[in-house]
Amino acid sequence: MDWSGSIKKMKDSTQEYFTRHKIPSGCAVFGVANEAGERFDGRMLIDGISVMHERSNGLGGGFAAYGIYPEFSDNWAFHIFYDDTAARKQTEDELAKNFKILLSEKIPTKKVSGISGPPLIFRYFLDTGDDFKQNSRRKGADKTEQEYIVDFVMHINKNIRGAYIISSGKNMGIFKGVGFPEDIGKFFRLDEYKGYLWTSHGRFPTNSVGWWGGAHPFGLLDWSVVHNGEISSYGTNKRFVSGSGYECTLSTDTEVITYLFDLLIRKQKIDLKIIHLILASPLWQEIERMPGDKKELVKALRILYGSALVNGPFSIIVGSTGFMYALNDRIKLRPLVAARKNEYLFVSSEEAPIRKVCPSPDILWHPDGGEPVIGMIKKNTVKKEAGKRLARLDNRPVEV
Amino acid sequence: MERKNKTKKSSELIDYIIIGNSAAGLAAAEGIRELDKAGKITVFTEEGHLNYSKPMITYFLAGIVNLDRVSFKDKKFYSVNNIDIRLNTRIKSVDTAGMSLMAEDGSRYRFKKLLIASGGKPVIPKIKAAGTDGERNRHFNSIDAMNYKKIGGIFTLTTLEDAVRVKDYIEKHGVKRISILGGGLIGLKAAEAFLEMGIDINIIELENRVLSATFDRRASEIIEKKIKNKGSNIYKNNTIKEIYITDGRISGYRLKDSRKMECSLLVIAIGVVPDTGFIDSGKLRINRGIVVDDHMRTSVKNIYAAGDVVECLDILLGENKNIAIWPLAVMQGAAAGINMAGGNKKYSGGFFMNSVEILKVPSISMGMASAEGGKEENIEVLKDFNQEKNIYKKIVIRNNKIIGVILVGNIERAGIYAGLIRNEIDISSVRENISKEDFGIIHLPADYKKHLVVGEGTEV
């Protein structure tokens, strides 16, 4: 049954389905970051991911873009899918109760053949109010502002039928839906956005269920994750994050990986540089050969965070305000290619997209399993553009 | 130098000369070859057979083995070990000072090292005789070692040649009963063979029982009874006073008790003595046998002796004694050979032991088995006699150590006792088990048991 064709009728059960079932999928991932913080528009990503058409099957595509809302860089930007106006009304009531809404609008789209049955797609720029700004505590509750956002997102996604927050960070946004990624890009008019860090995803789910909320990237706060593969440690990872209050509502690998990043980096304060030692831990036989200090460190990480080891095939690209991070599983069961040209860092499932947008990179390599690729964004440049008005973007092509 | 010049013919200098081609001599040759692969070894023997085992002659006699099988080393032994063997060569004299010897044919040999392993020779008593020989009608007044061979039907039984002759004589003359003078070891060994052949025997024994030296009264009785049951006789406290000769052959004899007996074949088996007559002793010490130390060295440098010709340590007596038995001859010979070739092997001494089977009754005696205790306070005797099965076991214990054993009827595991004697094991903790019929290693004192069970092999 093609549920996407009758999404209005089936939306409740579709979302229900997604929250109950894990859907394994193959995929294409492609990410580009400008480490200098220079922004470029979404066409490079659309161009790139389009050459990996074969890796998708039209049941999901999406993009995450950072630096696209400089005029609201200090405010929370929520992208929300609604199945209907009732869900929107209910959600907006909740938003109003919990935030100061600075701007709410429909996200501009255009008609593209191959994209059908989109939900209602809105974005909101929100302020949490003075309490957090002053105390980073709110009404005596033992929470940081970020936890407050996480709780709110979880609450909406879990409890309001027909509403789904797909993006909840600052100065970033996620655009995704059912269709091939290049069509989704055009649908969302991404050529009109400029960001310094983009990731994109083409999806090949192994069933015919297409649901806009289930497309990738998955996002929470500033995190966005695109992922290729199917991890075998899902249950273990899920139980691990659940011990810290993360509830996996989507049953996707991407979701649980996002939570792992959030938990390890934001909550446990583990340095980005060693996060791969947890997510794709070295083998014991490698650990045994390490010098004393390092061995002790890696062993301790593995003992404590064994349940955060992501097992089975994956290549992921994680986007965040300050960096782009790509990682392969430890025995490299999925492809990952990286390249650099000047300030640009490319990571991709295949070499072709990189060659498409950057025919002669300075360096191109195939990272080992468990070897991270990190692009750090120089924050100064980002700051410089903050405060600009939300505006349509010019069409200047990116030159690399 | 001077001495060398004395030697008339320019004689060969041989690295190792061995007099005697039997147990001790050949064990020595092997011992030499363990260390010295090249040195020349020459073995002299007065006998004509390549090699044979003396204890085997009674088995040959009994027909258990034929002439081909009396050898204890195979034919290749001499070539494999590169040994020059000189048969039919009686050594006439040994010049211990000149380090040379002369054969009966007059040839002289010089040696670097000499082993005397000439064994023993039978004792022939002087007995009054009456009669003439067959050929020259020569009259005999008495027989003795010099002339007994000239009378048909009188034999000793210590060499293969003796056995061949006895066998021929029996066949030729259809002998049905054989008299054996001497009820000791050799006599009984001969008796074993004749009984096996189905020939009745008369044993004439000076003492009041057979095997008086090695058996006690009970053991002797069991054997005597067995012999008598078969129609054979034993004349105890007796000896031959006169031999009757008819046509050069023995026809009868008169016993000490005056009884006259018919006899067509007499075996004289009253004992052997070391064969040392040919040695120009000089400084070489000879008591009853050649005296050797624990490395089988005689009192003359580079001259060794081993086997039945020597007297050396009896571990039970604690002094030298001539114990003429095969196992000791082999051990002595092996030690002598190794020492001759420059090695260092101690001969740790031995004690008497013997195995004889009369009419399917096996028996073994070892050590000071005839002791009865009582005389000496520290000697204790354990006996176990099963009349029904005719099984007898006797253990002689001195200072808590076994010094003698007699087993009759059941000899299984006899060597365990030999081990206890040799290793001087204190058996006080296992005394109650020691004479049991099923006595075994498991009954032994814990340490010795462990040594046997856990170890890999003994150095007895």
Added chain:
Amino acid sequence: MPERPGDDRMKRIYIQEEYCIGCRLCEIYCQVKYSKSKKIIKAYKEEMVDILPRVLVEEIGYNSFAIQCRHCADAPCVSACISGAMQKNKNTGVVTCDEDKCVGCWSCIMVCPYGVIRRDLAGRKIVSKCDLCVDEDIPVCVKNCPNEALKFIEKDENEKNMVKSRNGKKK
């Protein structure tokens, strides 16, 4: 003094009396090996009459062990043998009795401190003793011991084991 290669490197049967369970399967399989058919049921039911096991189990209470010829380095039985039947093979170290040569004088029985040579009266008078199953990879008594109380190993290995077990033993 050159070593006899046979003795130091030969595999011997070592006895672990603490693990002998007194089942006597060693004796049974030894008898079967020297039976005509070498088939256990047939051997026992039809041929067994007088086949002697060449391994002996001694047992008192819970103490027991199976013992067979130790194939001594300096074998007293070989010295004592008057017929040349008892020989120690210099290459293999194995002491065997050539049954064709043996005359049944029992000299070996007289000197063997282990008491592991027995009179075999089934046919001609000869002795019966363990030949270390020279025609098998592992002697049948060892192979069939259900508790590995018999081991067929080299001296070095045995010494290693002894050290090990001594460490594990009460002082």
Added chain:
Amino acid sequence: MALKLTQSEFETERDENKCISCQVCVRQCSNDVHEYDNDEDTIYSDNLKCVGCHRCESLCPTGALKIKERKSQFRTNYNWSAGHLKDIYRQADSGGVLLTGMGSDKPNTVYWDRILFNASQVTNPSIDPLREPMEIKTFIGRKPDRLDFKINGSGKNTRVELKTKMYPQLELSTPIMFSAMSYGSISFNACRSLASAASQFGTYYNTGEGGMHKDLYKYAKNTIVQVASGRFGVDADYLNAGSAVEIKIGQGAKPGIGGHLPGEKVTKDISNTRMIPEGTDALSPAPHHDIYSIEDLAQLIYALKEATDWSKPVGVKVSAVHNIAPIASGIVRAGADFVAIDGLRGGTGAAPQTIRDNVGIPIELAVASVDERLREEGIRHKASIIVGGSIRSSSDVIKAIALGADAVYIGTAALIAMGCHLCQKCYTGKCNWGIATQDPYLTKRLNPEIGTRRLLNLLRSWSLEIKEMLGGAGINAVESLKGNREHLRGIGLNDRELAVLGIKHAGEAW
């Protein structure tokens, strides 16, 4: 008493065509079932004495023996089963509590057999354990809430240094350990086999409550020393010798019941090891008389940690009872570094039959609810969970870990590897396999070299099978199996059972 209302439970079937009267069976039976009649050269067997241990059958060189269960037929009665009748006959004979050995044999649901494991197909590659690393190393012990680091340098020269001091951990080469079986309940040779196998394989065995024989101190690195209510053999040396300390509160076969080693089993060696007079009964009280509540347990844990200089994990073993989840939570909060849970079907040397068969809950349900509870409370990392009580196969291990265990304890399986045939007569002291006995005639039958080798083989084969199953599911580290209930499916289970186990039913996708 001439009248016997109980019938023999087994019969030995002897094929006379094969029996060679070699008497191996006669010599091997400690129950005197077989008797050789010299006059007739025949062996007679007294079935009434047969316990079905199969020793004679195993050693019979001709395969002439077969042990069969002898089912004498009672009138069919669904209420009064043959078992009930026989029990009452025995009780009417003896007037005592019915004793039995080993784990419950009652037909309760074995949930392991109602759970199926997953494998990869297409969307995720399975991994070949023969060609790819497959990691089953496991750590037992308390994990810190988080790690602190010190970061030195920057860029390529960044060096991250660990600041947090880790709690002591047991490092297991496979997530399987040998559970507590005391010297006394089993023979020295059995203990030595366990110790030496654990040591050679890189895992742990548990002394049980009987102290540690001095000859086993050399295996101390691979030993968990147990402290039970009798405190047998406990002193500072003992506590410090092992690599971990386990406080035994209860045992799956007999929750709420103490132990009793009869005086005749307290041989000289055992008396030395247990530090009690030779020949006296070794009585373990039902409770620890210094632990009447959870705070008392906390004190004992603290005391043991002090006594061992905080250098070893200290854990607590409990029976799986109805409130196991909150009990486990309490134990973790009392400071235990691991919780060992022993399920309903766990083994024993001797237990009242009625307790063994009727008290406690199956380990599968217990581990599921304990893991869930500790996670809910956010304290799952504070203690490892070790489960035991009838882990029969590598697949049971896999399932236990997927339900949330860190490692398993095997007791019965280890004994079976050493020869146990589950005749359930351990309490008679006549174990024909030399395991549950102190009779020197019988203990000889377990050559520890063989015992060790068989245990090593068991560990090796289970470990290989675990690796095969992990690889099949596309997992190359056992950490990624822990609590991974997505890889489990129930079969023939109702919703309640599925809910407690936290798994979906077979046929339901992710």
